[in-house]
Amino acid sequence: MQLKLDLQFFAGEKTEKATPKKRLDERKKGKVAKSQDINTAVLLLFCFIGLFVFGGYILKHMTGFYQKSFTEFIHWNVTEVSVQQVFTSATIEAAKMLAPIMLIAIVAGVASNLMQIGFLFTAEPLKFDLKKIDPIQGAKRIFSIRALVELLKSLFKIVFIGTITFTVIWIFKDDMLMTAFTNAENALGFFGRVTGIMGIAAIIALLFLSVFDYSYQRYDFEKNMKMSKQDIKDEYKNVEGDPLIKSKIKEKQRQMATRRMMSEVPNADVVITNPTHYAVAIKYDETKASAPYILAKGTDKTALKIKEIAKANHVITVENIPLARGLHSAAEIGDVIPEEFFKAVAEVLAYVYRLEKKV
Known part of the structure; x- marks a missing residue:
């Protein structure tokens, strides 16, 4: 009993790679490995580049709007009417600048x-889910290990980025104090550079x-x-189907194929046997094929039925x-017999045709 419980425990332990x-199923739900820090860093980088590239364009529109004002x-x-026109003009200019x-x-x-x-579009995260507003589940998320890690990460980022920006300010502290003795344009230029x-x-x-x-x-x-190993087994069953049901379906398919094959035997010209274990039914119809072809074949019980x-x-x-064994292994049902058997089969068919004429 204890061994059975131990096996169930290990089967349920999540140790296998997904x-x-x-x-693919999780990706469709929008669950992927993604860092928001990369998004933030790339967004800031592109925006700063945009400010450097379009700074003159933005300044031109801003000063033009001030001048007009x-x-x-x-x-x-x-x-x-005038207030509406001012706000409309301000909105248009702000839109052009931004x-x-x-x-x-x-x-x-x-x-x-x-x-x-990569490219991923899914509306799955937007679907209404009662679990998202469940206070118990919400509390579990808030006080989870992942939430604690994210909190520590955020605090570390604040301290790290704050230290860097403070260091930059500390380096330029003397120049900042000297801006009191310069004009507004130079002071703004200095603070812009910093x-x-x-x-x-x-x-x-x-x-x-x-x-x-x-x-x-x-x-x-x-x-x-x-x-877990059990999860993989369950997934395999869902994808491939239950092995027992699958085997029954295959057995049913084999039975149907056998019945179709047996229905063709009466149309055969000859059945070649070995004599007990193999049977191959052959038909020659020059309107359907250039050489004799196999209508049915089988071994043991199937051969006996044929x-x-x-x-x-x-x-x-x-x-x-030898001919029965060779044809059985060399060709499938509906196939034309291989060339190496032409002579032997032709002799058999000639023999059969002679017997039929005598009859």
């Missing part, structure tokens, strides 16, 4: 996901951390995807041990 079918809009009377960055952000988001998991340096440093740090995060996500995904049907339908039976 099968391709399970991976303080030279044209400022003289308008405050009415419902459009390149938004487009770059969309491309970056798609690219980072394609880089990790912000750019902090951004690039933070992006590099995030890319560095994302490598480790992706490795962890892959490890955790593979761990959760593991299957001979019985042949006898009942007055089909001549010829005993030829």
Whole structure:
């Protein structure tokens, strides 16, 4: 009894790698190994590049809008129509300024996901599931080991990125103090450069951390995807079918094929036997084939049945041990006999035709 329980325990232990079918099923549900840190790092990198490339374009539209505001809009009377026109104009200008960055952000988001998991579209995660609003299940997720790991990761990222940005500020602290003695344009230019340096440093740090995060996500995904030996057996049964049912289906198919084969025996010209273990029924019809072909064949009980049907339908039976064995192993039902048997079969058929003429 104890041994049986131990075997059941080990059979249920998840020690096996996930099968391709399970991976495909989980992928359809949207469950894949993915690091959000890679998405964040790539998104920030592309957006910073976009700001450097389109910075002049954005500045031009921004200053143009300010100029129009303080030279044209400022003289308008405050009415419902004028306020609406100002807000409409501001919205259009903001859309023009942000459009390149938004487009770059969309491309970056798609690219980072394609880089990790390839193309995947599924609505499965959007389906309503009562388990998602189950407070007990929610509490389990909140206080799980994975949630604790994610919390520690987030705290580490905050400290790591904060340390890097503070270091950049500390390096340029003297220059920052000196901006009090420069004009506004130079001060803004300096803070823009420092912000750019902090951004690039933070992006590099995030890319560095994302490598480790992706490795962890892959490890955790593979761990959760593991299957027990019983799971693999159950999956095989679902895919291939229950072995018992499958064997019964095959047996039924064999019986149907045998019945079809037996129904062709009365049409044979001759049945060649060995005489007890093999039987091969042959037909020669030049309108269907250029050479004699096999209508039926079998061994033991099937051979005996073929001979019985042949006898009942007055089909001549010829005993030829080597020819019967050779034809049985060399050709399948419906096949033309191989060339090396032409002469022997022709002699048998000639003999049969002579007997039929005598009759």
